[in-house]
Amino acid sequence: MPKILPADGGDVVEVILADHRWFEEALRELRDVSSDRAAVLADLATVLIAHAEAEESKVYPTLRRKDAIDAEEVEHSEHEHAEGNEALLALMEVEDTGSEEFGEKLHELSEALTHHLDEEERDVLNPARTDISETVRRELGDTFAQERARLIDSGCGDIANVRKVVAAEQQK
Template structure:
């Protein structure tokens, strides 16, 4: 049994915060830790988008906060790609890392103060456990992926989560662009 989805999500948040600290405090570990961070955040995001956000929006009454959270995932994916493409020994790495830390920290704070409490108060313990199983399975399936490994179907799910209509006929690159535009508004 995986556990309560809210607890699992918060465990991932704490692990990401630990990795951020490690990246800031130990520059010599950056080359090895950046891929760990990008794969963990990518798997976490895809699992939330596929399993958690649809339930939070439809069953827990969190549609507006889910749409906002989805936009923040798109922004985080862009920042993760930028971090992965930045030489850890370059002077620019610290700025790119801090931009990512700021964006993800903001997202975590909002998610933990709005979406997750809404789920905990509006969904049964059984439903939270079911979502925990689904989240854990989806997260495991996506481990090893990088932000750019996203599929067209996953981009369509992001669009649904963000409440963006008129996307079903768009190709993968058009979807990415539409999501990025929405996230930057």
């Protein structure tokens, strides 16, 4: 099972990419019927919620202020986070991790998450690499890592919190 990575900071692009690779590994683990799917899902929920919320509160606003991405890109990324969170909640609500329903909901989450990672790496992280100084990327990486750690420590992946996050997104 992939351990939850501590995000120690550094270049924000590299910190976010490390999480993206971790998400892909967690999805692989969830596809494996012999893995402890409940434990992997709990870790995935925690990191996914912390990652998205830290991006939305710390990374996207800074990239927007620095003109690396525009308001439309921020809105699109936040919409994709909301879709991923809905798919995550649907998977978390499946009681039998060995059921066909679990496999179906896992496929939906995998599709949403894989699509978002691809687009974010091309449309958000590439401009961050080219339009933001190394100093700002490092400061932003540290800020992102601190917020991500705070959210993880708060238990943000608990199903009650995931339900709150999804409900708040649906109110927008």
